[in-house]
Amino acid sequence: MAWTLPACRHGHDRRIEGHLHGGEFDIGRLRGLAVWQRIIGAGPVQVRPDGPREHHVIEGSYRGAAVRVVTVVDTPGGEAA
Helix, strand or coil, X not given: CEXXXXXXXXXXXXXXXXXXXXXXXXHHHHHHHHHHHHHCCCXXXXXXXXXXXXXXXXXXEECCEEEEEEEEEECCXXXXX
């Protein structure tokens, strides 16, 4: 998992962004997303179709920092790249 902490243009508000890689299996990525969903108190998962894959996105906060976590999974019937 890679996390970035980009500063806003004013240099005072920060957010954490991460992309879950969870190995080669979708189930591992979705389990990792569920863990982060609990940690950051995220609302429902946003699902964004992208061809044969879906981007699953959650947003919340941790210790005052906005957090966004994304993972990409194959849709049912989709093929892995």
